[in-house]
Amino acid sequence: MTESTQTQDINSLASDAEGFEDVLRAQTSKLKTLVDDGDISAALDVISQLNQTRDKTLYVEVGRLTRSLYESMRNFQIDCGDPESREALSTIEDASDRLAYVVDMTSKAANKTMDLVEETMPYASEMKSEAKQLKSEWDRLRRKEMSPEEFRSLATRLDGFLEKLSHDSDKVYENLSSILLAQDFQDLTGQVINRVTGLVKEVEENLVSLVRMAGKVDQITGTVHEISSLDEDNIKGEGPQMNTEKRDDVVSGQDDVDDLLSSLGF
Amino acid sequence: MNKDMKILVVDDFSTMRRIIKNLLRDLGFTNADEADDGNTALPMLKTGKYDFLVTDWNMPGMTGIDLLKTVRADDDLKTLPVLMVTAEAKRDQIVAAAQAGVNGYVVKPFTAAVLKEKIEKIFERIDA
Numbered sequence: 498m499t500e501s502t503q504t505q506d507i508n509s510l511a512s513d514a515e516g517f518e519d520v521l522r523a524q525t526s527k528l529k530t531l532v533d534d535g536d537i538s539a540a541l542d543v544i545s546q547l548n549q550t551r552d553k554t555l556y557v558e559v560g561r562l563t564r565s566l567y568e569s570m571r572n573f574q575i576d577c578g579d580p581e582s583r584e585a586l587s588t589i590e591d592a593s594d595r596l597a598y599v600v601d602m603t604s605k606a607a608n609k610t611m612d613l614v615e616e617t618m619p620y621a622s623e624m625k626s627e628a629k630q631l632k633s634e635w636d637r638l639r640r641k642e643m644s645p646e647e648f649r650s651l652a653t654r655l656d657g658f659l660e661k662l663s664h665d666s667d668k669v670y671e672n673l674s675s676i677l678l679a680q681d682f683q684d685l686t687g688q689v690i691n692r693v694t695g696l697v698k699e700v701e702e703n704l705v706s707l708v709r710m711a712g713k714v715d716q717i718t719g720t721v722h723e724i725s726s727l728d729e730d731n732i733k734g735e736g737p738q739m740n741t742e743k744r745d746d747v748v749s750g751q752d753d754v755d756d757l758l759s760s761l762g763f
Numbered sequence: 764m765n766k767d768m769k770i771l772v773v774d775d776f777s778t779m780r781r782i783i784k785n786l787l788r789d790l791g792f793t794n795a796d797e798a799d800d801g802n803t804a805l806p807m808l809k810t811g812k813y814d815f816l817v818t819d820w821n822m823p824g825m826t827g828i829d830l831l832k833t834v835r836a837d838d839d840l841k842t843l844p845v846l847m848v849t850a851e852a853k854r855d856q857i858v859a860a861a862q863a864g865v866n867g868y869v870v871k872p873f874t875a876a877v878l879k880e881k882i883e884k885i886f887e888r889i890d891a
Binding site for chain 2 (some may be wrong): 748758
């Protein structure tokens with residue numbers, strides 16, 4: 498076997514990081530034998546071949562990593578060349594717009610509901626206070642404490658009340674069904690959020706596979722990363738906590754808060 | 764408890780401010796103003812002679828916990844009663860708020876009854 502075919506053989510074997518490891522393992526014993534036999538020139542040849550293989554594998558892995566990076570960016574339509582078109586094309590930008598739409602829809606629905614509730618509440622309190630007054634008048638009538646004039650006035654008032662009641666309860670009914678309809682945002686925002694959740698999952702999968710590829714480059718170059726643990730501020734506000742029933746560091750409701758505070762002397 | 768007392772409601776979401784103001788009005792408190800974060804609230808508190816502060820925790824700009832700390836560190840404001848109404852429910856956060864001198868802590872989502880009870884408790888203790 499000639500020198501050049503042997504190099505080719507090694508190179509074709511070591512097309513990726515795992516292949517390079519196999520070659521490294523195979524050549525190590527050969528290298529040791531050559532050094533032990535005192536054939537330094539042949540040993541140096543092996544070392545230089547190994548170096549070449551390592552370089553070549555590195556190029557292949559970096560090439561793969563770059564290609565995946567570009568593919569991921571194209572998948573999410575992030576155009577790295579042209580910042581002008583980036584805004585219009587990016588999937589992430591689109592997802593942000595969609596979430597802004599959710600905020601807008603939920604806010605509109607909440608305000609519409611509150612408008613209707615505020616409009617309806619006075620009807621309820623008027624009905625209550627008028628009914629209460631009429632009841633006490635009615636009780637007087639039943640106790641026969643009422644003069645005929647007073648009774649006539651009560652009858653007129655009762656007439657007016659019943660008429661108003663029928664009109665007002667129509668209004669209350671109408672407002673209640675508008676409140677019901679104002680909840681239709683749930684369907685639309687639900688669909689939007691599900692889409693964005695899908696996108697986030699996809700981005701995560703892509704990132705994980707990119708990190709995996711970058712790991713192969715690290716393996717060949719022998720780079721070891723020191724990953725410092727993230728210093729998390731434990732009292733930083735983060736919005737509503739999820740899965741509270743499974744977490745020990747989160748209270749499960751107002752009763753828990755009260756217990757905690759009273760244990761602190763509140 | 765003085766029903767005419769001046770209240771500042773601080774929350775970054777206008778719907779939540781509206782809900783809290785509505786509940787306060789149902790409880791008879793009609794004199795309430797709004798601010799959307801600590802930075803907006805602080806100058807109002809300094810000039811507005813408020814009697815009671817209701818604040819969210821998580822807000823852009825100045826957060827509720829920082830607002831509470833700033834209030835407690837200010838000679839003119841340090842005795843102002845503060846009720847936290849927030850979605851933040853970590854034990855460490857509640858302890859931190861207590862240490863910072865909060866007068867009451869309500870976790871969202873909450874009911875009108877809980878809000879009423881906490882406000883009454885705060886002023887019972889102050890009036891006692």
